[in-house]
Amino acid sequence: MGWRENQLLLSCGKPSGRTGSRRPPLASGQSPLYLLARAYRTGGPQDRFRRIDDRTHLPSAPERPTMPPLPDDRCGCGSGLRAVRCCRPTAVEPPSAPALDRIEARTERAADAFDRGDAATARRLCLKILDEAPAHADALTILACLLQISGPAEAAIAVLQRIRHLRPDDLNTTLDLARQLLRAARLPEAQAQARNAVRLDPGNPTSHAVLAMALTEGHQPHAGEFHYRQALALAGADAVTLANLAWNLKLQGRIDEARALYRQAAALDPAIFLTWLGWAQTEEAGRGLDTASRLLARARRIDPGHPIGGFEAALLGRQGAPEAALAVLEAAVGLDPAGLLEKGRLLDRLGRHDEAFAAMVAAKALIRQQGQGYAEPEASDLIARLGGFFIAPRLRLLPRPESPAAGAQPIFVTGAPRSGTTLVEQILSAHPAVAGGDELPALAQLVHRLPRLLDSPLAYPEALSELWMGDQRDGLDRLRDEYLRRARKLVPFRPGNRLFTDKMPFNELHLGLIALMLPAAPVVHVLRHPLDVVLSMMSHNLTHGFQCAADLETAARHCARVFELVGHYRREMPLRYLPLRYEDLVQEFEPNVRRLLDFVGLRFDRRCLRFDKNRRYARTASYAQVTEALYSRSLYRHRNYMRHLEPVIPILEPVIDSLGYSV
Known part of the structure; x- marks a missing residue:
């Protein structure tokens, strides 16, 4: 089977070997999703050249062919085309009839070279064709195949987008574009393309599997679960999709169901490394640390060369062996951001604070290199407009x-x-009256849809001015009901629950909207010394708050802006608001728990004092800490890092003073 029958199926090809490959490390909390769906179509003879591992985030490095360097006039996206034939196109005359014959002959030679595994020849011929005929779909398709193997990812995306523009109804192009966007962590775009794939062929299991991945990675696991189950219903049970669904259920906190699916996946194909790794991570989340260690050892036997130091170190740390955990990371080569952050947390625990901060800084630098940085213009603009709209008059x-x-x-x-x-x-x-909702995206989704729900030409928050209109007087009821509908779908309710928590960080941005829609809803604002907050944000890879945690100073600036906005809300409108200091809660636990329960309208229940016995899985970066009994070792941790925190003290000092803390 040649390239024409397999075009744009690179990431759905036959799985490559399951042992001995070098893949990016998976740290604690990193998704082991099989980012590329199971092969519903088999590959051809070019598989020796074009395989992309179905079970990893990135192609296995040794399989990438080396391409020759490009001239300076080539496009910056990395496609290999001249800029005037790629992302900065100029008008070009249609090829003449003789030129068309020459182009078609080159296309056949490029296809033959691709099928033989001769990447360099195929690429050189495609570039010649596209320099003369930039919209030649077949040459673009071969080039896209090559770029999906050799990278860079952004170049593959650029070429696939051009093909999709030429062939908007081509399912394979749409699926490959969705996969490449997933690889590049461009989740909204990936989800849009995956939705297009389902629209194009709702009976295609790969379409559902890819959309399930995009939804799951985009913090919508409940919707992702539906599409995984659709893929299984259409194609039958297979180990990869079952394991993907298991990870999805783990993210929903449904540990027992996830565990059962991992058993099925392992029984169907016991040789898949990431099935065992994902199962180990699920057991660790469910507090089965010894079981997690056994499963990790099983994964090691399948693929001894797979770098999993980040998760192994996190597991050892939870088992009370920080020195052994640190030794695992120090023996690793080329730690990724997750591994460096885990190293920083371990060094902090061992009292090696300067080294810990250096590891955090190195991790954040890598994160910024990957394109994750503070969206400061958008953040400052929204906060300014919120303050301008929500005023008492x-x-x-x-x-x-x-x-x-x-x-x-x-x-x-x-x-x-x-x-x-x-x-x-x-x-x-x-x-017993409260269900834990974790970080619910419902309020953010409502904010995104609010202009449409109120039929407003304005953005949020200005779209709320529609409520002054006679035909929108019930608008707040509709907004409230839409929020509740979305939120309740995501909460694991138990019998007797009449309240649920919504714990999305920085939801205090929207205190004005909350107070309008749900004036009786209690708002508990948890406060902590701002220097402790930004230090702890440095030790984790967080995307909340417009990705402000990518750098120490941007984290400080965003926190200061948000605190200022909260003060504005409190001055301008009535709120059912309780400020609760973390330090007070830790140092005077029972009185503050009683105060908390009284504020939300609940009778005191001693089970709330034994929060560490609460068996629910907290789906946040703090999931491990809240399984421990109350401890005070995190109080005023910033004092060990004052030299490193000096640049942000002037930014945070007004907030520190206003909250009654000191430097």
């Missing part, structure tokens, strides 16, 4: 909800990441 003109909301109601646990919000949620969800 304007708010007095807005209607209030016309009817009370029915059903389970939210408790908003707000605060910066790593401020203690997970601890507060774990305390609350230990109460």
Whole structure:
């Protein structure tokens, strides 16, 4: 079978060998999703050249052919084309009839070279064709195949987008574009293309599997679960899709169901490394540390060369062996950001603070190199507009909800990441009346859809001005009901739950909207010394807050902006608001737990004092800490890092003073 029958199926080809390959390390909390779906079509003879491992985030490095250097006039995207024939196109005359014959002959030679595995010849011929005929679909297709193997990913995406423009109904192009966008962590775009694939062929299991991956990676695991189950219904049970679904259920906190699916996946194909690794990570999340160690050892036997030091170190650290964990990481070569951050946390635990901070800084530098940086213009613009809209004279003109909301109601646990919000949620969800919702995306989704729901030409928050119109007087009821509908779908309710927590970090940005829609909803704002907050944000890879945690100073600036906005809300409108200091909670635990429960309208329950016995899996970076009994070792941790935190003290000093802390 030649390239024409397999075009754009590179990432759906036959799985490559399962042992001995070198792949990127998977650290604690990193998804082991088989980012490329199971092969529903088999590959051809070019597989020796074109395989992309079905079970990893990136192609195996040794299989990438080496390409010759490119001249300076080539496009910066890396496609190999001249810029005027790629991302900065100029007008070009259609080829003449003789030129067309020459182009078609070159295309046949390029296809033959591709099938033989001669990447250099195929690429050289494609570049010649596309220099003369930039919209030649077959040459673009061969080039896209080559770029998906050899990279760079951005070049593959650029070429696939051009092919999709030429052939908008081509399913294989759409699927490959979705996969490449997933590889590049461009999740909204990946999801859009995966949705297109399902629209093009709702009976295709690969379409559903790729959309399931995009939804799961994009923090919508409940929707992703539906599409994994559709893929299984259409194609039958297979080990890869079962393991992907298991990981999805793990992200939903459904540990027992995930465990059962991993057993099925391992029984169907016991030689898949990532099935055992994902199962080990699931057991670690469910507190089965010894079982996780046994499963990790099984994975090691399948693929001894696979670098999994990050997760292995995290597991050893949880088992009380930080020195052994650190030794694993120090023996590793080329740690990724997750491994470096794990190393930083271990060094901190061992009291080696300067080395710990250096590891954090190195990790953040790599994260920024990968394109994750603070979206400061967007953040500062939104915060300024929120402050400008939510002012008392304007708010007095807005209607209030016309009817009370029915059903389970939210408790908003707000605060910066790593401020203690997970601890507060774990305390609350230990109460029999409260379901733990974790980091619900429902409010952010509502904000995104709000202009459309109110039929407004304006963006949020200005779109709320539609509520002054006579035909939108019930708008707050509709917004509230839409939020509740979305949130309740994501919460694992138990019998007796009449409240649920919404703990998305930085939800305090939207205190104004919360107070309008749900004026009776309690808002618990967890406060912690700002220097402790930004230090802890440095030790984790967090995307909340417009990815402000990619750098120490941007984390400080964003936190300062948000604190200022919260103060504005409190001055301009009534809020059912409880500021709760993490330090007070830790040092005077029971009195503050009683105060917390009284604020949300619940009777005291001693189970809330034993939050570490709460068996629910907290789906956040703090999931391991809240399984431990209350400890105070994190209080004022910034004092060990004052030399490193000096640049952000002037940024945070006004907030520190206003909250009653000191430097």
